[in-house]
Amino acid sequence: MFPTRRDGDFPARRDGDFPARRPRRLRGTPALRRLVAETSLEPRHLVFPMFIADGIDEPRPISSMPGVVQHTLDSLRGAATDAVAAGVGGVMLFGVPRAEDKDADGSGATDPDGILNRGLAALKAELGDSTVLMADTCLDEFTDHGHCGVLTADGQVDNDATLARYVDMAVAQAEAGAHLLGPSGMMDGQVAAIREGLDAAGHVDVGQLAYSAKYASAFYGPFREAVGSSLEGDRRTYQQDPANRRESRLEVDLDLAEGADLVMVKPAMSYLDVLREVADRSTVPVAAYQISGEYAMITAAAQNGWIDRDAAVLESLLSIRRAGADIVLTYWAAEAAGWLG
Numbered sequence: 272m273f274p275t276r277r278d279g280d281f282p283a284r285r286d287g288d289f290p291a292r293r294p295r296r297l298r299g300t301p302a303l304r305r306l307v308a309e310t311s312l313e314p315r316h317l318v319f320p321m322f323i324a325d326g327i328d329e330p331r332p333i334s335s336m337p338g339v340v341q342h343t344l345d346s347l348r349g350a351a352t353d354a355v356a357a358g359v360g361g362v363m364l365f366g367v368p369r370a371e372d373k374d375a376d377g378s379g380a381t382d383p384d385g386i387l388n389r390g391l392a393a394l395k396a397e398l399g400d401s402t403v404l405m406a407d408t409c410l411d412e413f414t415d416h417g418h419c420g421v422l423t424a425d426g427q428v429d430n431d432a433t434l435a436r437y438v439d440m441a442v443a444q445a446e447a448g449a450h451l452l453g454p455s456g457m458m459d460g461q462v463a464a465i466r467e468g469l470d471a472a473g474h475v476d477v478g479q480l481a482y483s484a485k486y487a488s489a490f491y492g493p494f495r496e497a498v499g500s501s502l503e504g505d506r507r508t509y510q511q512d513p514a515n516r517r518e519s520r521l522e523v524d525l526d527l528a529e530g531a532d533l534v535m536v537k538p539a540m541s542y543l544d545v546l547r548e549v550a551d552r553s554t555v556p557v558a559a560y561q562i563s564g565e566y567a568m569i570t571a572a573a574q575n576g577w578i579d580r581d582a583a584v585l586e587s588l589l590s591i592r593r594a595g596a597d598i599v600l601t602y603w604a605a606e607a608a609g610w611l612g
Contacts, residue, residue, distance in 0.1 A: 309593070310593045311592070312585065312588055312589050312611060313358075313611060314357060314358030315358060315359075316592060316596075316599055317359050317360055317588070317598075317599055317600075317604035317607060317608055318360055318361045318362065318403075318405065318598055318601070318604060319351070319600075319602075319604035319605050320363045320364075320365065320560075320600055320604075321342060321347060321350065321351065321362055321363070321365070322339075322340070322341045322342060322365050322366075322367055322497055322498065323341070323342050323343075323347050323364060323365070323367065323387065323390035324341035324342065324343070324366075324386065324499075325366075325367065325369045325386035326369040327341065328343065329343060329346070330346045333493065333496055333497045335493035335496050335497075335567055336493045336497060336563055336567055337570050337574070338602075339497065339566070339602050341367050342390075344389065344390065347364075347393065347394065348394065348397045351394055351397070351398060351402075352397060352398065354604060354608065355398055357605050357608035357609045358611075358612050359604045359605060360598060361405055361450075362394065362402060362403070362404060362405060363405040363407065363453060364390050364391060364404070364405065364406050365387070365407045365497070366379075366380075366387025366388075366407070366413070366498075367412060367497075367498050367499050368412065368413055368499075370499065370501075372385075372413075373413055373414060373501060374413075374414070374415055375415060375416065375422065376410075377410035377412075377413030377414040377436065377440075378413070379413040380410055380412075380413040380436070380440045380443070381443045382443075383446070383447070385413070387412075388443055388444065388446075388447040389447075391406055391444060391447035391448050391449050392447045392448055394448070395447065395448025395449075396448075400450075403450050403451060404449050404450050405449060405450065405480060406444040406449040406453060407453050407455055408437060408441050408452040408453050408455065408465065409454065409455045409456045410433070410436060410437075410440070410456065411456070411500065411502065412498045412499070412500070414501065415501055416502070416503070417500050418502065418506065419455070419456035419458070419506065419509065420432070420433030420456055420458060420509075421433050428458075428509055430460075430509075434458055434460060434464040435464075437454060437456065437458065437461055438465055438468030441454075441465045441468055441477075442472045442474065445469060446472075449477065450477065450478065451477070451478045451479065451480045451532070452465065452469075452477060452479050453479075453480045453482060454479060454481055455482035455485060455537075456482075456509065457482065457485050457510050458509065460529070461481075462479055462481050462525075462526045463529035463530065465479060466479065466529065466530045478533070479531050479533070480531075480533040480534075480535060481526040481532075482537055482560075483522045483523045483534040483535060483536070483549070484511060484519035484522050484523060484534075484535070484536045484537070484542070484545055485511060485535070485536075485537045486511045486538065486542060487505060487506055487507045487510035487513065488510075488513065488537075488538050488541070488564070490538050490541065490562055490564025490565060491538075491562060491563060492563070492564055493567045494563035494564075497563060513541075516544065516545055516548070519536070519548070520548060520549070520552065523553060524552075527553070527554060527555065532555060533558055534553055534555060534556075534557055535558040535600075536559045536560075536596075537560040537562060538561070538564070539559035539560055539561045539591045539596070540565045540591065541565075542559075543590065543591070543594040544594075546559050546591070546594040546595050546596060547594045547595050549595065550594070550595025550596070551595065556598060557597050558596060558597065558598035558600060559591050559596040559598075559600070560600040561587065561588070561591060561601040561602070561603075563602070565587070566601070566602045566603070569583050569584060569587060581610070584603050584606075584607060585607065588601060588603070588607060
C-alpha cells in the first residue's frame with residue numbers, strides 16, 4: 272500500500288501510483304552496497320612505482336611527495352617485499368643515477384651496472400616470479416639534458432636514433448629480470464622497435480606496457496624531483512597535447528598494431544574521458560598512472576585538514592577503475608593494498 276499522498280507532497284505519476292522505483296533501496300546497508308557495486312578495487316589492480324637511487328646510504332625523502340622516497344638497494348628490497356606481501360599486482364621501477372653519471376646518450380640506462388638495472392636484478396633475485404617486475408624504458412633519467420631521447424645538433428629529439436637506444440635499454444632490462452617493459456618516451460615506432468629487439472635477443476616472453484597516451488602535463492612536477500631530472504624546457508614535441516582526444520585513439524591503435532601487450536593512459540585523473548575511450552576500444556588490458564602531482568595534491572589537502580585522506584585516496588583509485596583501467600599505477604599501491612586486503 273502506497274502512503275496517502277496529499278497534493279504537493281510527491282511528484283504526480285501518470286498512473287497515479289507513487290513511487291514505483293526507489294533506487295535508495297539498494298544503498299541502505301554496507302552489505303547491499305557491496306552486493307550491487309559495479310566496480311571493484313582490489314590489491315591485484317595496483318602497481319607500485321618505486322625509485323632506486325645511486326650514491327645514497329639511506330632512503331632519501333622526496334619533499335614534494337611526502338611519504339615517497341628514493342630507495343637504496345636494501346630499502347628497495349624491503350619495501351618491495353612488503354608491497355608484494357600486501358598483494359600489489361606489480362612494481363614499476365625507476366632509476367635515479369648520480370648527476371656525474373649522466374651523459375648526452377643516457378649510457379647509464381644500458382649499462383648492466385647502471386642503477387636501474389642493478390635494482391631490477393636485486394628485485395628479481397629477491398622476489399622471482401612472485402610479482403610482476405616492470406621497468407621504465409626511457410632515457411630521461413639518464414641524460415644530462417633530461418629529454419627522453421638523444422638530440423640532434425640543433426637540440427631536437429631524434430626519433431629514430433632514440434629507438435636504437437631504447438632497444439639496447441630494453442634488452443638490458445630484460446636481462447636484468449624485468450617481466451614487463453614500460454616504453455614511456457612517446458617516440459613513433461617505439462613498441463615495434465623494442466619488440467623486434469627483444470625477440471632478436473631471445474626475450475620473446477618479455478612484454479611491453481606501452482605508455483600509449485601520455486600527455487604533456489603540468490602535474491609531473493614532483494616526479495622531476497623524484498628522479499633528479501636535468502630537464503630544461505618541456506617535452507611538448509613528443510608528448511601529447513592536453514587539448515587532444517582523438518589523437519590518443521590513434522596512438523593506442525598504433526601501439527596495438529606494433530604488438531603492445533598492455534596500453535596506458537597517463538596522467539589518470541585529469542584524463543578519465545580519454546581512459547574511458549581507450550578502454551572501450553582496446554583489445555589488451557588498460558593501465559592508468561595516478562601521477563606525482565595527483566598524489567601531491569591529495570596529500571597536501573589532507574595535511575591541511577581539508578579532506579579525509581584515506582577516503583580521498585580510495586575514491587580517486589576507484590574513479591580510475593570505474594573509467595576503465597584494469598591496472599592503476601599509484602604511489603599509494605602498497606598502503607591501499609593493505610587496507611583492501
